[in-house]
């Protein structure tokens with residue numbers, strides 16, 4: 001580590017500051033915000049099919065049970081906006097206000113909030129793993145079946161997960 005090296009703030013500072021402002025105002029237990037570019041989730045955001053409200057959440061939940069358990073509020077979607085812009089920050093805080101812990105930025109990346117950085121990373125990692133499972137099925141030449149609504153509802157009931 002070079003002690004005197006200048007450290008430039010992230011280009012997504014507007015989103016991080018806006019969201020932390022909201023978390024503090026709400027007395028939220030969430031203390032961190034994470035922005036990253038997970039390849040498979042970004043790839044899916046290039047299809048209109050997955051940009052409909054909660055279409056991606058339901059597909060990702062249905063790929064493997066842990067997704068719903070680790071990301072029980074699902075994945076919000078924010079349409080493409082200029083990186084680093086105050087508009088992107090506003091759309092992100094709006095999506096989080098609708099009850100999501102993780103938001104997908106179309107053709108760009110994800111933004112997650114949680115109690116600590118490992119929990120935030122875990123949410124993104126589990127969502128991206130589900131995306132990888134889906135895309136692996138597609139790469140093998142079939143549309144992955146996914147768990148049924150009944151199976152997912154059973155999971156939510158037994159593990160007391162929020163119902164979306």
Ligand SMILES: [Zn+2]
Pocket residue numbers: 012035036037083108109
């Ligand atoms: Zn970015």
